[in-house]
Amino acid sequence: MKRLQVNIQDNNDNFYDILIGSGHCKEALVEYIGEQKYKTCILLTNRTVDHVLAHSVRDMFPKDVRLVNIIIEDGEKFKTLETASFILDQMFEAGIMRDDCMFCLGGGVIGDIGGFVASIYLRGIKFVHLPTTVLSMVDSCVGGKTGVNHTYAKNSIGTFTQPDMVIIDSEFLTMLPKRQLISGFSEIIKHSLIQDADLFDSFEGMETFDFESFVEGFNDILYRSCRIKADIVEFDEKEKGMRMLLNFGHTFGHMIETLTSYSVYTHGEAIFAGMEFATYISHKEGEISREDFKRVQKVLLKSGILIELPKVPINIIESIVSKDKKNRAKGIHFIYLERLGKAFVKETSVEKIVKEFVDFVNEESKLICFAGK
Numbered sequence: 001m002k003r004l005q006v007n008i009q010d011n012n013d014n015f016y017d018i019l020i021g022s023g024h025c026k027e028a029l030v031e032y033i034g035e036q037k038y039k040t041c042i043l044l045t046n047r048t049v050d051h052v053l054a055h056s057v058r059d060m061f062p063k064d065v066r067l068v069n070i071i072i073e074d075g076e077k078f079k080t081l082e083t084a085s086f087i088l089d090q091m092f093e094a095g096i097m098r099d100d101c102m103f104c105l106g107g108g109v110i111g112d113i114g115g116f117v118a119s120i121y122l123r124g125i126k127f128v129h130l131p132t133t134v135l136s137m138v139d140s141c142v143g144g145k146t147g148v149n150h151t152y153a154k155n156s157i158g159t160f161t162q163p164d165m166v167i168i169d170s171e172f173l174t175m176l177p178k179r180q181l182i183s184g185f186s187e188i189i190k191h192s193l194i195q196d197a198d199l200f201d202s203f204e205g206m207e208t209f210d211f212e213s214f215v216e217g218f219n220d221i222l223y224r225s226c227r228i229k230a231d232i233v234e235f236d237e238k239e240k241g242m243r244m245l246l247n248f249g250h251t252f253g254h255m256i257e258t259l260t261s262y263s264v265y266t267h268g269e270a271i272f273a274g275m276e277f278a279t280y281i282s283h284k285e286g287e288i289s290r291e292d293f294k295r296v297q298k299v300l301l302k303s304g305i306l307i308e309l310p311k312v313p314i315n316i317i318e319s320i321v322s323k324d325k326k327n328r329a330k331g332i333h334f335i336y337l338e339r340l341g342k343a344f345v346k347e348t349s350v351e352k353i354v355k356e357f358v359d360f361v362n363e364e365s366k367l368i369c370f371a372g373k
């Protein structure tokens with residue numbers, strides 16, 4: 001097991017541990033709960049994860065702790081204020097006190113909504129992430145962004161609240177569908193492209209992103225990926241500068257998710273495609289060579305993803321990109337690669353970049369096409 005300490009500079013003496021390993025969850029839980037002397041713990045999960053994992057996880061909690069189980073429906077569409085309110089109701093009914101703790105067992109949806117509820121219940125109780133998807137292990141459980149969606153925009157209501165601890169047990173991934181596994185890999189590749197060229201190089205030798213291809217070194221990949229995100233959020237918790245680099249591939253990834261109503265492709269699939277374009281535009285603007293663009297494209301293609309976009313007028317794409325939260329009055333803050341393993345933010349015009357995107361999809365992309373082409 002590896003221990004990664006995340007130190008948040010914005011808050012005095014605020015740090016937490018991420019424990020990464022396989023099969024260590026029970027021991028870690030018993031030790032942490034014993035130290036904290038919790039009398040009551042909440043286990044928040046969804047119906048799917050409850051079915052595959054929660055029974056065994058419940059058995060990991062010390063027997064003298066009262067465990068309150070809260071189970072919500074599965075899916076992004078339930079990451080709402082209504083569901084948050086349902087969780088709060090359950091907590092009040094169970095008499096949860098300020099010194100109790102919530103354990104969020106699930107993917108990014110559970111971590112985001114659980115962290116959010118924990119951060120507002122009685123003005124905040126402690127919470128621990130027990131992530132069960134690759135994406136939640138390397139991305140959403142690190143950095144303290146909590147929240148729910150609003151009909152106006154995704155993730156638009158929430159807080160920056162750091163967890164008290166994170167336990168990443170890769171044994172939780174055994175039952176994860178392959179599509180989710182590959183999707184989560186998008187964020188690992190993103191981390192490598194923005195900060196760790198050696199990690200990126202290691203993906204060039206892989207056939208595909210399935211579990212068997214990397215099971216041996218998998219915990220090491222999880223550790224390196226979490227380390228990259230932790231380094232960034234330690235420096236810039238509230239996304240005033242450097243944390244924006246984590247949005248590499250996300251401007252057009254979010255556009256793809258919006259254009260396909262969040263129902264056709266997973267977030268990770270959209271991000272694979274968004275990174276193909278962001279790498280291409282970095283080449284087109286003279287930052288990286290064509291050879292490096294092709295190297296990245298080849299790695300992204302190992303995901304086996306092909307995004308088919310509906311043919312819509314260009315102004316629809318422009319309006320979606322303009323509404324992206326990285327947009328500023330004068331233009332959009334776009335993340336480019338200076339080289340493989342180093343990214344930077346530059347302002348660019350929405351019209352210009354959307355035109356480049358459309359030309360790219362028509363002429364160069366191997367991961368994105370327009371319907372009917």
Ligand code: NAD
Nearest residue numbers: 048074107108109110132133135136139140145172175176
């Ligand atoms: P998810 O939480 O919806 O999980 C994906 C699917 O896998 C769900 O159906 C879930 O029930 C199922 N599942 C989870 N673990 C499983 C397991 N071990 N075995 C079998 N099935 C399992 O999706 P996700 O990709 O983990 O997370 C996406 C969410 O994370 C989005 O809401 C996104 O906004 C959020 N996110 C947050 C941050 C952050 O910094 N807070 C960063 C990135 C993404």
Ligand code: GLY
Nearest residue numbers: 139143145243246
């Ligand atoms: N996933 C982007 C961030 O945490 O800032």
